[in-house]
Amino acid sequence: xxxxxxxxxxxxxxxxxxxxxxxxxxxxxxxxxxxxxxxxxxxxxxxxxxxxxxxxxxxxxxxxxxxxxxxxxxxxxxxxxxxxxxxxxxxxxxxxxxxxxxxxxxxxxxxxxxxxxxxxxxxxxxxxxxxxxxxxxxxxxxxxxxxxxxxxxxxxxxxxxxxxxxxxxxxxxxxxxxxxxxxxxxxxxxxxxxxxxxxxxxxxxxxxxxxxxxxxxxxxxxxxxxxxxxxxxxxxxxxxxxxxxxxxxxxxxxxxxxxxxxxxxxxxxxxxxxxxxxxxxxxxxxxxxxxxxxxxxxxxxxx
Amino acid sequence: xxxxxxxxxxxxxxxxxxxxxxxxxxxxxxxxxxxxxxxxxxxxxxxxxxxxxxxxxxxxxxxxxxxxxxxxxxxxxxxxxxxxxxxxxxxxxxxxxxxxxxxxxxxxxxxxxxxxxxxxxxxxxxxxxxxxxxxxxxxxxxxxxxxxxxxxxxxxxxxxxxxxxxxxxxxxxxxxxxxxxxxxxxxxxxxxxxxxxxxxxxxxxxxxxxxxxxxxxxxxxxxxxxxxxxxxxxxxxxxxxxxxxxxxxxxxxxxxxxxxxxxxxxxxxxxxxxxxxxxxxxxxxxxxxxxxxxxxxxxxxxxxxxxxxxxxxxxxxxxxxxxxxxxxxxxxxxxxxxxxxxxxxxxxxxxxxxxxxxxxxxxxxxxxxxxxxxxxxxxxxxxxxxxxxxxxxxxxxxxxxxxxxxxxxxxxxxxxxxxxxxxxxxxxxxxxxxxxxxxxxxxxxxxxxxxxxxxxxxxxxxxxxxxxxxxxxxxxxxxxxxxxxxxxxxxxxxxxxxxxxxxxxxxxxxxxxxxxxxxxxxxxxxxxxxx
Numbered sequence: 018x019x020x021x022x023x024x025x026x027x028x029x030x031x032x033x034x035x036x037x038x039x040x041x042x043x044x045x046x047x048x049x050x051x052x053x054x055x056x057x058x059x060x061x062x063x064x065x066x067x068x069x070x071x072x073x074x075x076x077x078x079x080x081x082x083x084x085x086x087x088x089x090x091x092x093x094x095x096x097x098x099x100x101x102x103x104x105x106x107x108x109x110x111x112x113x114x115x116x117x118x119x120x121x122x123x124x125x126x127x128x129x130x131x132x133x134x135x136x137x138x139x140x141x142x143x144x145x146x147x148x149x150x151x152x153x154x155x156x157x158x159x160x161x162x163x164x165x166x167x168x169x170x171x172x173x174x175x176x177x178x179x180x181x182x183x184x185x186x187x188x189x190x191x192x193x194x195x196x197x198x199x200x201x202x203x204x205x206x207x208x209x210x211x212x213x214x215x216x217x218x219x220x221x222x223x224x225x226x227x228x229x230x231x232x233x234x235x236x237x238x239x240x241x242x243x244x245x246x247x248x249x250x251x252x253x254x255x256x257x258x259x260x261x262x263x264x265x266x267x268x269x270x271x272x273x274x275x276x277x278x279x280x281x282x283x284x285x286x287x288x289x290x291x292x293x294x295x296x297x298x299x300x301x302x303x304x305x306x307x308x309x310x311x312x313x314x315x316x317x318x319x320x
Numbered sequence: 321x322x323x324x325x326x327x328x329x330x331x332x333x334x335x336x337x338x339x340x341x342x343x344x345x346x347x348x349x350x351x352x353x354x355x356x357x358x359x360x361x362x363x364x365x366x367x368x369x370x371x372x373x374x375x376x377x378x379x380x381x382x383x384x385x386x387x388x389x390x391x392x393x394x395x396x397x398x399x400x401x402x403x404x405x406x407x408x409x410x411x412x413x414x415x416x417x418x419x420x421x422x423x424x425x426x427x428x429x430x431x432x433x434x435x436x437x438x439x440x441x442x443x444x445x446x447x448x449x450x451x452x453x454x455x456x457x458x459x460x461x462x463x464x465x466x467x468x469x470x471x472x473x474x475x476x477x478x479x480x481x482x483x484x485x486x487x488x489x490x491x492x493x494x495x496x497x498x499x500x501x502x503x504x505x506x507x508x509x510x511x512x513x514x515x516x517x518x519x520x521x522x523x524x525x526x527x528x529x530x531x532x533x534x535x536x537x538x539x540x541x542x543x544x545x546x547x548x549x550x551x552x553x554x555x556x557x558x559x560x561x562x563x564x565x566x567x568x569x570x571x572x573x574x575x576x577x578x579x580x581x582x583x584x585x586x587x588x589x590x591x592x593x594x595x596x597x598x599x600x601x602x603x604x605x606x607x608x609x610x611x612x613x614x615x616x617x618x619x620x621x622x623x624x625x626x627x628x629x630x631x632x633x634x635x636x637x638x639x640x641x642x643x644x645x646x647x648x649x650x651x652x653x654x655x656x657x658x659x660x661x662x663x664x665x666x667x668x669x670x671x672x673x674x675x676x677x678x679x680x681x682x683x684x685x686x687x688x689x690x691x692x693x694x695x696x697x698x699x700x701x702x703x704x705x706x707x708x709x710x711x712x713x714x715x716x717x718x719x720x721x722x723x724x725x726x727x728x729x730x731x732x733x734x735x736x737x738x739x740x741x742x743x744x745x746x747x748x749x750x751x752x753x754x755x756x757x758x759x760x761x762x763x764x765x766x767x768x769x770x771x772x773x774x775x776x777x778x779x780x781x782x783x784x785x786x787x788x789x790x791x792x793x794x795x796x797x798x799x800x801x802x803x804x805x806x807x808x809x810x811x812x813x814x815x816x817x818x819x820x821x822x823x824x825x826x827x828x829x830x831x832x833x834x835x836x837x838x839x840x841x842x843x844x845x846x847x848x849x850x851x
Contacts, residue, residue: 132599132610141806141809143809143812144813145816155482155748158735159740165748169749250727251727255540263545270546
C-alpha cells in the first residue's frame with residue numbers, strides 16, 4: 018500500500034511549529050477582514066518547486082523588446098518565431114535585436130531579465146483559541162497499536178479538585194491516564210505531563226479501552242478527574258470468529274490474500290486458537306433494503 | 321478464448337475525484353485554484369471525452385466515479401467557470417506560439433498535440449456542457465456509462481470526528497448536494513480517504529446509500545471471517561454493502577517501481593514549459609507576480625532514471641501506443657486473476673480497482689487513454705471478465721455474507737496515521753470543540769430569525785470546510801503546509817466568531833455577508849442537521 022500522491026506541487030519543508038494556538042479573540046467585523054491585504058497564502062510552497070528544475074543554461078540576454086508583457090498575439094508571434102527551439106542550444110540571432118532599442122551587444126552573456134522569487138512571507142492563518150473552557154478527554158485509535166488521547170481542564174474540574182484536596186496534594190500529585198481494557202477491572206496507569214495536553218498510548222489490537230485521567234494521591238489511590246468514553250483499536254489480522262454458513266479456514270483466507278497482493282505485514286496472526294462459530298442469534302442481522310434479498314435468495318445460489 | 325455465457329469474474333473500475341474547496345474570490349488569481357483548472361484540463365474533461373466516445377460508439381462500458389461535493393460546487397460555480405475559460409483561452413494562445421517556435425524540431429509533435437488538446441477541452445467545456453462539467457457527468461450517468469457516487473460533504477475524516485451529529489452532517493449535506501447536482505439521491509459513497517470505523521454504515525443507511533468502498537483489510541479483517549475475502553461484497557450490520565479494494569490491481573497502477581505511469585515513454589511531470597521556457601516568452605502566461613510555475617505544457621518523456629536535464633523529447637504517438645499496450649496487459653492480468661479466483665472461491669469474483677481520478681491525466685498524462693483502451697478492449701475483445709458497477713453487481717448477485725468490517729483507511733499503513741500524527745494532531749481538539757459548539761447552536765436556535773439563520777448556515781459551512789481531510793493530509797506530506805494550516809485556522813476562526821456572535825447576541829451582518837461571499841459552498845445547507 019502506498020501513500021497516494023494527492024498533493025500536487027512540490028515541496029516546502031515540513032514545519033515544526035504547527036501547534037501555535039493563539040489567544041481567543043472574539044471577532045469584530047472590521048477586524049476580521051484581513052485577507053485582502055494579506056500576502057499570498059501559497060508562499061511557502063513556491064520555493065521548493067524550483068529545486069526540481071533543471072539547472073538553467075547560461076543564456077544571452079533577451080532583447081529589450083521581448084521583456085515584460087507583450088500585449089497582442091501578433092507581437093508575441095513575431096518574437097517567438099525568432100526564439101530558439103528547446104531542442105537546440107539557444108543562440109541569439111542578431112536579427113532579433115531591433116536597432117532603435119538595442120543596447121551594445123555584450124561580449125559575454127548578460128543575465129536574463131530578473132525573475133521574481135517567491136515571497137518569504139508565510140501566513141499561517143487567523144488566531145484560534147488555546148482552550149474552549151471545557152473539561153474533556155478524548156481518545157481515538159491511530160492504528161491497531163496506538164491510541165491518541167488529548168485533554169482540556171478549563172471547565173472547573175481543577176477548581177472542584179482544589180475544593181476537596183489541599184493545594185500541596187494537587188501540586189505534588191502524580192498525574193496519570195488510567196487504561197482499562199475490555200471490561201477488565203484491572204487498570205494500567207500511565208504517567209503523563211499535564212501541561213502537554215495530549216499523549217500517545219501503546220496498546221493491543223482489536224480491544225476496547227476506557228481511558229480516564231486523574232491523579233494518584235498520597236495514599237496511592239486514583240482520583241478521577243476526567244472520565245473518558247470507550248474507544249476500540251482496529252483489528253490487525255484475520256478474525257478467529259467464523260460464520261457457520263460462510264466457513265473458510267484462516268489459512269485459506271490468508272493464502273487468498275497473499276496471492277492477491279496483500280502486504281504480509283497486514284496478515285500478522287492474532288494470538289489464540291480458533292473459536293467456534295457464533296450461534297446464529299449472535300450474528301449481525303440484516304436490515305434495510307437488502308434483508309429481503311437475503312430471505313428470498315437464500316439457498317438459491319450455489320456456494 | 322473463454323467459452324460460455326458467464327464470465328470468470330467482474331471488474332469494477334472506480335475513480336475517486338476530489339479537490340478541496342479552493343475558491344478564492346478575494347484574489348483575482350490564486351495558485352491553489354490552479355489545482356482545479358489543471359485537473360479539469362487533464363482529468364475531468366478527458367474523462368468526459370472518453371464517455372462521449374462510449375456513447376458515440378455504443379461501447380458496453382461502465383465504471384464508478386465519485387465527484388465530491390466540493391468538486392461539484394466548484395464545477396458549478398460561475399466565477400471559477402469564467403476563470404477557467406480565461407485560462408483556456410490563454411493556453412490556446414500559448415499553443416499557437418509554441419507551434420511556431422517548435423516548428424521543425426523534435427518538440428513539434430507535442431506542440432500539435434497540445435493545440436488539439438486545449439481546443440478539445442474548450443469545446444467540451446464551453447460548447448458541449450455550458451461551462452458546467454457536472455452536466456456532462458449527469459448526462460452519462462443517465463445513459464448508464466458511469467455511476468456517480470458522493471463523498472463526505474467536505475471530505476471530512478469520519479472516524480476522527482467526536483460527535484455523531486458531525487458524522488451525520490457530512491453524509492446528509494453531501495446527499496442533499498448530490499440531489500441538487502444530479503437530480504436524484506446518491507446510491508453510493510466514497511468514504512473520505514476510504515476511512516471506515518464500525519458504525520459509520522448506519523449514517524449511510526440513514527441517507528439512503530446502498531454501497532461504499534473499503535480497503536482490502538477492512539473486509540479481510542472483518543468479523544466474522546469473510547468467506548470470499550475481499551473478492552465479493554459484504555453487507556454491514558445496517559444492510560449497506562461494502563466493496564473491498566483489490567490490492568493487486570491497485571499495485572499495478574500505483575506502484576512507483578512496477579506501476580505503468582513510470583514507463584519511459586510517458587510524459588514527464590516535472591519538466592514544464594513554465595520553468596523551461598525563455599522567461600520573456602513565458603511571463604505573459606504566468607500569474608501576475610511573474611513567478612515561474614507550471615503552465616501545463618510539458619515536452620519531455622520520463623526517459624529513465626536520468627536527471628531532469630537529460631530527459632528526452634516526448635512523443636505523443638509512442639506514448640499512446642504504450643497506453644494501449646499497458647491496457648492490454650492490465651486486462652490480461654485481470655483475466656487470469658478472475659479465472660484463478662473463481663477456481664478457488666467457487667463463485668465469480670468482483671475485482672474492485674479504485675484510484676484517485678486525478679492520477680489519470682494529471683499525474684499520469686496518458687491515464688485517460690489507458691482507461692479508454694482498457695474499457696473498450698474489455699467490451700469488444702474478450703468475454704472472460706465483465707465490467708460492472710456496485711448497483712449492477714448487487715442486482716445480479718443478491719446474497720452476500722454479513723460482517724462487521726474492520727476499521728481501516730487506504731492511507732499509508734492502512735489505518736489513520738496519515739491523518740493523525742505529530743504533524744497534524746493539534747487540529748483535532750479545535751475541530752472537536754467546533755463540532756460540540758455547532759451542535760450546541762443547532763439545539764439553542766431551533767427557530768432562528770433571518771440573520772441568526774444566515775449565521776448558523778455560515779457556521780456550518782466554516783466547520784465543514786475546516787474538517788476537510790486534505791489539510792491534515794497536506795500537513796503530513798510536508799507540501800504547502802502553511803496553506804493547510806491557514807485554511808484550518810481561518811475556517812475555525814470564522815466559525816468561532818460566528819458562534820460567539822450568536823450566543824452573545826451581537827451579530828454583525830456585514831461580516832456575515834463577507835464570509836458568505838468568501839466561503840459560499842452549499843447554498844442549500846440546513847444547519848438543523850446538527851441538532
